[in-house]
Each structure stands twice: as C-alpha cells, then as structure tokens.
Amino acid sequence: MSGQSSVGNAGVYEAGDQRNLPESERPENQVERFEEGQEHSHKDNDSKxxxxxxxxxxxxxxxxxxxxxxxxxxxxxxxxxxxDPTLPARLHGNEPSRGAKIDKSIEDEEAEILRRKDESAAAKKKNH
Structure with a gap:
C-alpha cells in the first residue's frame, strides 16, 4: 500500500518524460518553443x-x-x-452559358452608351 493514495497510484503524480531539462543541461543554441515562430504559420487575412x-x-x-x-x-x-465573358467557353469548344451571353450583351450595351457619350462630348467641345 505504500506509495498509493486514495485517488490513484504514484505514477499519476510522477512527471516522467514530461520534465524539462535544467538550464545547465540545455544546448546553448536551443530556443524556447514560444519564441520560435514558423514562417507562413498564420493566414494573412485571419479575422481573429x-x-x-x-x-x-x-x-x-x-x-x-x-x-x-x-x-x-x-x-x-x-x-x-x-x-469577353463568352470567350473561355468558346476556347474549349463549348457554347457559352446563358449568364455569359447576358454579361456580353450588357458589356456591349454599356460600350455603345459610352461611345455615344464620347461622341456627343466631342461634338459639344468642337462647337464651343
């Protein structure tokens, strides 16, 4: 019964291999783990x-x-x-998706509107 307590045997209380080396036995070039830091160990955009x-x-x-x-x-x-939103599909020999076709038509409409605005601005500038 010696070495036993009411909550367990002595092995529970012994540190064994979990003990750290005394300062006198540590290699000089060994750095403490919390001071090390690994490169790229954190995400650049971590919200926390x-x-x-x-x-x-x-x-x-x-x-x-x-x-x-x-x-x-x-x-x-x-x-x-x-x-061109439809170009990737056509490069692979496929028909572009409906969304890509709509995106292309919107881009074309916006380009036409900008072209007309540039022409009217140039005409106004020419008349003044």
Missing part, C-alpha cells in the same frame, strides 16, 4: 488575428493583385473572361 484594419487591407490587396508580389498569375481562361 490582432492586426489593424489597414494591415488586413494591405494583405488582401497583395493577395488579390498578381502585380503586387503575391506570385499569383491569372490563367488563360481568367484573362479571356476579362476580354
């Missing part, structure tokens, strides 16, 4: 991170803009979709 809104916005800009050093490059389909 304690960063200012300005820092979050700057991180989001870098994340979304391939020209700002994020390393992300647009695919051929992404670049084609910027030019």
């Amino acid at each position: 991170d304690q960063r200012s809104i300005a820092n979050r916005l700057a991180a989001a800009k870098d994340q979304n803009d391939p020209h700002e050093g994020s390393g992300k490059h647009k695919t051929i389909e992404d670049r084609a979709a910027e030019l």
